[in-house]
Amino acid sequence: MTYTPEKPSIAEASDRLRERIPGWGVDLDPSDRPSVPRMQFDPSLSGAHWEFPERQPELWPRERSLEHKFLTPVFGTSCPPRGVSGVLRRHAYKRYSEARAAHWLLLLVADRVDALESHVRSFATLRPDNPITETGVLSEFSHHPVSSRYGVKRADLVHQPLDPIIVLAPWVAAGFATYRSFKLFRRAVTKRSAQA
Amino acid sequence: MRAMVYRGPYKVRVEEKDVPRVEHPNDAIVRVTRAAICGSDLHLYHGMMPDTRVGMTFGHEFIGVVESVGPSVQSLGPGDRVMVPFNVFCGSCFFCARGMYSNCHNVNPNATAVGGIYGYSHTCGGYDGGQSEFVRVPFADVGPSLIPEWMDDDDAVLLTDALATGYFGAQLGDIVEGDVVVVFGAGPVGLFAAKSAWLMGAGRVIVIDHLEYRLEKARTFAHAETYNFTEYDDIVVHMKKITEHLGADVAIDAVGAEADGNLLQHLTSAKLKMQGGSPVALNWAIDSVRKGGTISVMGAYGPMFSAVKFGDAFNKGLTLNMNQCPVKRQWPRLFEHVRNGYLKPSDIVTHRIPLEHIAEGYHIFSSKLDGCIKPLVVPNAA
Numbered sequence: 229m230t231y232t233p234e235k236p237s238i239a240e241a242s243d244r245l246r247e248r249i250p251g252w253g254v255d256l257d258p259s260d261r262p263s264v265p266r267m268q269f270d271p272s273l274s275g276a277h278w279e280f281p282e283r284q285p286e287l288w289p290r291e292r293s294l295e296h297k298f299l300t301p302v303f304g305t306s307c308p309p310r311g312v313s314g315v316l317r318r319h320a321y322k323r324y325s326e327a328r329a330a331h332w333l334l335l336l337v338a339d340r341v342d343a344l345e346s347h348v349r350s351f352a353t354l355r356p357d358n359p360i361t362e363t364g365v366l367s368e369f370s371h372h373p374v375s376s377r378y379g380v381k382r383a384d385l386v387h388q389p390l391d392p393i394i395v396l397a398p399w400v401a402a403g404f405a406t407y408r409s410f411k412l413f414r415r416a417v418t419k420r421s422a423q424a
Numbered sequence: 425m426r427a428m429v430y431r432g433p434y435k436v437r438v439e440e441k442d443v444p445r446v447e448h449p450n451d452a453i454v455r456v457t458r459a460a461i462c463g464s465d466l467h468l469y470h471g472m473m474p475d476t477r478v479g480m481t482f483g484h485e486f487i488g489v490v491e492s493v494g495p496s497v498q499s500l501g502p503g504d505r506v507m508v509p510f511n512v513f514c515g516s517c518f519f520c521a522r523g524m525y526s527n528c529h530n531v532n533p534n535a536t537a538v539g540g541i542y543g544y545s546h547t548c549g550g551y552d553g554g555q556s557e558f559v560r561v562p563f564a565d566v567g568p569s570l571i572p573e574w575m576d577d578d579d580a581v582l583l584t585d586a587l588a589t590g591y592f593g594a595q596l597g598d599i600v601e602g603d604v605v606v607v608f609g610a611g612p613v614g615l616f617a618a619k620s621a622w623l624m625g626a627g628r629v630i631v632i633d634h635l636e637y638r639l640e641k642a643r644t645f646a647h648a649e650t651y652n653f654t655e656y657d658d659i660v661v662h663m664k665k666i667t668e669h670l671g672a673d674v675a676i677d678a679v680g681a682e683a684d685g686n687l688l689q690h691l692t693s694a695k696l697k698m699q700g701g702s703p704v705a706l707n708w709a710i711d712s713v714r715k716g717g718t719i720s721v722m723g724a725y726g727p728m729f730s731a732v733k734f735g736d737a738f739n740k741g742l743t744l745n746m747n748q749c750p751v752k753r754q755w756p757r758l759f760e761h762v763r764n765g766y767l768k769p770s771d772i773v774t775h776r777i778p779l780e781h782i783a784e785g786y787h788i789f790s791s792k793l794d795g796c797i798k799p800l801v802v803p804n805a806a
Contacts, residue, residue: 229668229669230668230669230670231669235670236667236668236670238604238627238628238666238667238668238670239602239603239604239626239627239628240627240628241627242601242602242625242627245622245627248647249622249647250765250766251622251623251761251764251765251766251767252622252623252625253601253622253623253624253625254623254761254764254766255620255623255624255625255757256601256624256625258598258599258600258624261595261624261757262595262753262754262756262757263523263592263595263596263750263753263754264595266523266524266747267522267523267524268522268523269521269522270521270522270523271516271521273523274513274515274516274520274521274525274566274752275499275515275565275566276514276515276516276520276563276565276566277496277498277565278516279516280516280530281448281450281514281516281530281563282448282449282450282496284447284448285447290533291533291534291546292533292534293533293534293535293536295535295536296533296536299533300529300530300531300532300533301448301514301530302448302512302514302530302531302540302562302563303531303532303533303549303550304540304546304549304550304551304552305447305550306477306479306480306481306546306550306551306552307477307478307479307480307546307550309477313477317475317546321534326535326536326537326727329728329729332474332726332727332728333728335474335475335547336474336697338475339471339474339475339476339477340471342432342477342478343431343432343433343471343478345478346431346432346478346479347431347432355439357431357432357435358437359435361437361783362431362435362436362437362783363434363435363783363787364436364782364783364784364785364786364787364788365787366784367781367783367784367787367788367793368787368791368793371788371793371794372793372794373793376791376792376793376794376795380635380636380637381634381636381652381654381655382634382635382654382792383634383653383654383684383685384634384684384690384792386687387687387690387691387694387695388791390691390695391434391791394433394434394695395433395434395435
């Protein structure tokens, strides 16, 4: 047992496992596994025919980590920073290293601002955001919403009701803010015309 | 082309986007024939990963057919059927030259702490992913491989991340013959890690989760002994009881940032984004493993801090191994295992979602409806 020198017998014998489980032990030798050792120097293995890659053209000032010496030779070009979220993102990269919580927190704030800006921007297009279709919530009707959740022991049921709140709260808040602004504007106009 | 587009937390849709173009001489443009939604895509979907921009296309598990290549590409040409590892990597930097393809230093200007990953936020390089009709694949001579003639598309797409990561996770456990291995999480990576543990000679494989249908899959697909943690007052105590109070030799965290089992941890990370991830599974792994044991971390966590029980890990003298999987390094061996019938990755596929219905796919997967384990995405052009 555990409180004496021998290891307790808590596993099945290898012979029985070899019979029972297809492929048991084919990678038994720890030194003969693809990622052992984890670092194996062999620059010819990857297929790279360069020592340093050619540089991809930088078509706009590409944000980069302060911990890099220079812009990496290759990089993604999806979604260049724009709007207020873009300003926040550029500042996070320019001012704070990856070691600083401020870097990541600022990027998270920028993500939320980006979502807000994009929702607002979408209303000026022919395809405004639609939280019903974009959340995929309509799939609930055809994919066993009750039996998937109830009568089974799921630990996540306790916080799943928060998800619609997370999605809808900004819309409700925006609606309320718009309503209040409109009301304040109307009151100001009425007051001004009464004074005139 | 049609492509999945992120619209903010919990919201995605399919939009018309420009077909990607060759931006570097060693780029290829690949027409996607099969993609998948990964459990780690849900961290983006839930708004947990910093610098996830509205308009980005997710998807780091995909295969396809080469449409065009840049002028310096030597090993691939139009019409080739290829599988693409989730890592974007150059093949020549300090790390790539040592086989650490997931830690490439030449592809991610946004961060030095992580390499490049397709469709996985700007923190991972800002590359659009494969949940679309076409995708740009940098370093075509280094990353993609031809899909063997005998391999079917559903198996191939799971080799681009889930199977390779599970297999790598078992390797990071440094498993020796007869070891007791406990895997936290019965999602795709956990199932593959459990299955791989047997290949490495484990004497007992235990899988822990709270979703009964996934535990059932762990029993039938991975021959594992399973426990639902919601049935126990304290799963760590139970783990000790079933191992003669020794603990497991190896524990694998195949859950990552959105682990359930501790409401405070889950709320502060997944909902309030105050942590890089909810380390419930990792903490259970630390406490379930024996002194001197090994922890392998395969679940993905964000770059922020997380409330990990580091003191217990220290006092127990544990070895903690972790990394993003260098996928291409696993392929030659995994091709053999798939061909020999030891691994059949597509056995875990539960849903096939047309690209146009991807919002429903994300919701079903995120809410764990309908016994969802692994959803594949089928683009219109496939």
